Amino acid sequence: MKFFSMASLVSLAVALALSGPVSAQDFPNRPITLVVPWPAGGIADQAARVFGKSMSSTLGKPVVIDNKPGAGGIVGGSFVANAKPDGYTMFYGSDTAMVSYPFVTKSPLYLPEKAFAPVHGLSESPLMIAVRSDAPYKTLPQLIDFARKNPGKVNYFTLGQGSLLHVLMELLEKEAKVTMTQVPYKGGPQGYQDFLGGQIDVMVDYQSGFKPLEANGRAVAIAVASSARLAGMPNVPTFSEQGYPGVVLGPFALLAVPAETPKPVIDKLAAAAAQAHKDPDVVKYLVERGSVPLRSGPDETKMYLDKRRVITKQLLDAVGIKPE
Numbered sequence: 001m002k003f004f005s006m007a008s009l010v011s012l013a014v015a016l017a018l019s020g021p022v023s024a025q026d027f028p029n030r031p032i033t034l035v036v037p038w039p040a041g042g043i044a045d046q047a048a049r050v051f052g053k054s055m056s057s058t059l060g061k062p063v064v065i066d067n068k069p070g071a072g073g074i075v076g077g078s079f080v081a082n083a084k085p086d087g088y089t090m091f092y093g094s095d096t097a098m099v100s101y102p103f104v105t106k107s108p109l110y111l112p113e114k115a116f117a118p119v120h121g122l123s124e125s126p127l128m129i130a131v132r133s134d135a136p137y138k139t140l141p142q143l144i145d146f147a148r149k150n151p152g153k154v155n156y157f158t159l160g161q162g163s164l165l166h167v168l169m170e171l172l173e174k175e176a177k178v179t180m181t182q183v184p185y186k187g188g189p190q191g192y193q194d195f196l197g198g199q200i201d202v203m204v205d206y207q208s209g210f211k212p213l214e215a216n217g218r219a220v221a222i223a224v225a226s227s228a229r230l231a232g233m234p235n236v237p238t239f240s241e242q243g244y245p246g247v248v249l250g251p252f253a254l255l256a257v258p259a260e261t262p263k264p265v266i267d268k269l270a271a272a273a274a275q276a277h278k279d280p281d282v283v284k285y286l287v288e289r290g291s292v293p294l295r296s297g298p299d300e301t302k303m304y305l306d307k308r309r310v311i312t313k314q315l316l317d318a319v320g321i322k323p324e
Contacts, residue, residue, distance in 0.1 A: 025264070027087055027264075027265050027268055028059055028060070028061040028087065028088065028268075029061070030061060030088065031061055031062040031063070031064050031088075032059065032061060032062070032063050032064065032087070032088050032089075032090060032269075033063075033064050033066050033088060033089050033090065034048055034052050034063050034064065034065055034066065034090045034091075034092055034255075035066050035068055035076045035079055035080050035089065035090065035091050035092065036048045036065055036066065036067050036068070036076065036092045037067075037068055037069060037070070037073035037074070037075060037076025037077060037091075037092065037094075037097055038067065038069050038073070038076075038159075038186075038187045038188070039067055039069045039186060039187035039188070039189055039190075040065075040067045041189050042187045042188040042189055043188060043205070043206055043208055043209060043289070044092060044094065044187075044188075044253065045065065045067060046285075047092075047122070047123065047253060047285070047289070047291075048065055048092045049065055050281060050282055050285045051122060051255075051273070051276050051282060052064075052065055053281075054272075054275070054276035054279040054281065054282050055269075055272040055273060055275075055276050058271070058272040058275045058276070059268070059269075059272050063090075069186045069187050070186055071160060071186075072096040072097070072101075072159045072160025072161070072162070072163045072184070073093075073094060073096045073097035073101075073159070073160075073163075074096070074097055074101060074105075074109065076091065076092075076097065077091065077093070077097035077098070077101070077110065077112070077115075078109045078110055080116070080256070080257070080258060081109070081110040081115035081116065081258060081259075082110075082258075083258050084258070085117075085257065085258040085259065085260040085261040085262075086261065086262075086265070087257060087261050087262070087265035087266070087268070087269060089257065089258065090119065090255050090256070090257055090269065091116065091255065091256045091257065092122075092253060092255065093112075093116070093253070093254050093255070093256045094251050094252060094253050094254075095163065095164045095251045095252060095308070095312065096159065096160060096162060096163045096164070097112065098112045098116070098254070098256065098305060099112065099305065099308050099309050099312050100162045100163070100164075100167075100312050100316065101162070103162065103312065103313055103316050103321075103323065104161050104162030104316065104321060104322075104323055104324065105162075105323055105324065106323045106324065112305075113305070113306075113309070114259060115258070115259055116256040116257065116258065116259060117256060117257050117258070117259050117260070117261050117266055117298070118254065118255075118256050118298050118301035118302045118304075118305060119254070119255040119256055119257055119266055119269045119270050119273060119298060119301070120254065120255050120269070120270045120273035120274060120296065120297060120298070120301060121252065121253075121254045121255075121294030121295060121296035121300070121301050121304060122252075122253040122254050122255060122273070122293075122294055123252065123253050123286055123289075123291040123292060123293055123294050124250050124251070124252045124253075124291065124292045124294050125206045125207075125250050125251060125252075125253075125289065125290060125291040125292070126206075126207075126224055126225050126226035126230065126248075126249075126250035126290065127164065127165065127168050127204055127205070127206065127224070127225045127249055127250055127251065128204070128205060128206060128207060128210055128221050128223065128224045128225065128233075128236060129156075129168075129169075129172075129202055129203065129204050129221070129222060129223050130202070130203045130205070130210045130213065130214075130219045130220060130221040130222060131143060131201065131202055131203075131219065131220055131222060132195065132196070132198070132201075132218065132219055132220075133217055133218055133219060133220055135201065135220075138220055138222070139222055140222045140223045140237075140239070140242045140244075141242065143202070143222065144176045144178055147176070147178040147179070147180055148176075148177070148178050151178070151179045152179050152180065152181050153181075154180045154181065154201045154202060155180065155181040155182070155183050155200060155201050155202070156169050156180055156181070156182060156183065156200065156201065156202035156203075156204060157183060157185060157191040157194075157195060157200050157202070157203050157204050157205075158182050158183070158184050158185070158204065159184065159185060159186075159187070160184045160185075161182075161184065161321070161324060162316060162321055163184075164249055164250070164251045165204040165251075166182055166184075166321075167249065167312075167315050167316065167319060167321070168204060168225055168247065168249045169182065169202070169204065170319035170320075170321065171244075171246055171247050171249065171315070171318075171319060172239070172244060172247050173319075174318070174319055175244045175246050175247060176244065180202070183200060188205060188209065191203065192209070195219075196213075196218060196219075203219070206289060206290055206291070207221075207224075207230055207232050207233050207289060207290030208288060208289040208290060210233070211232065211233060214233075221233060221236045222236070222237075223236065223237060223238065223239045223242060223244075223247075224236050224237070224238050224239070225238070225239055225247050225248050225249045225250060226238055226248060226250065227240070227248055230290045231290075232287070232288065232290045233290070249315075252294060252304075252308070253294070254294065254296075254301055254304075254305075255269065255270075255273055257269065266298055267298070270297050270298055274295065274297070277293050277295050
């Protein structure tokens with residue numbers, strides 16, 4: 001049997017007591033992975049790279065983007081939920097993976113409120129819908145009239161069952177009393193390809209996706225789900241202006257890490273995200289995208305998510321979306 005002196009035991013106890021703070025103090029000492037649950041090249045991927053680049057400057061280590069698309073963000077979310085809680089794996093979280101997932105899935109792989117620790121908010125972005133320039137409808141009233149005369153014939157892009165894009169169109173269908181068909185995709189690039197190719201009739205996205213298409217005459221944005229028109233596309237009327245006041249909806253983006261990640265590590269990541277909001281490149285990107293900065297630290301972001309869960313559950317119930 002091996003015996004230790006009292007001095008050795010005291011030294012060991014001190015070392016163990018200090019190991020947590022010291023490791024947090026040294027964080028980060030290697031690259032950090034930011035998991036983006038959407039394909040490379042899409043809007044979420046672009047935003048993550050802009051924020052990641054800025055955060056890299058503050059943290060002194062690279063923030064490396066790792067795209068893990070699939071199931072409306074759940075593939076990436078599940079990966080991060082099961083990652084080591086050391087701060088070296090972050091999640092670019094949005095509505096489906098962070099809020100609505102347990103409400104639309106009977107046996108979820110994880111529960112967001114237990115699987116993740118919020119780090120910092122990034123942005124909120126009002127949704128818009130657009131149609132192709134060669135479509136037989138060029139305005140929202142014309143689209144609704146066509147859909148009413150052709151039940152189920154008009155199809156639309158979403159990022160999966162229960163995603164905010166899906167909820168938006170369900171709200172519109174309910175208010176307008178029409179039936180359209182959802183076509184879920186893993187990400188925006190394939191959706192845009194099919195939209196421009198004629199396989200998708202209505203595209204649901206943000207200002208940054210539609211502005212170039214309007215400029216080259218390939219698509220027409222016909223409604224924005226915000227309380228007021230966007231400064232970047234003032235010609236696009238709100239749903240409310242066109243008789244659908246209940247259609248006001250926009251997804252969020254935020255940073256999260258696996259639950260049990262040490263608070264000092266979370267605080268360092270949050271400070272880097274807060275600094276990124278002051279970066280001129282980030283500010284410019286958000287303005288061009290038609291997004292609103294979401295400047296919220298860990299505690300504020302948790303409260304924000306709690307409120308979004310209540311609101312999202314109410315919306316899903318209102319449009320009749322059940323767990324599958």
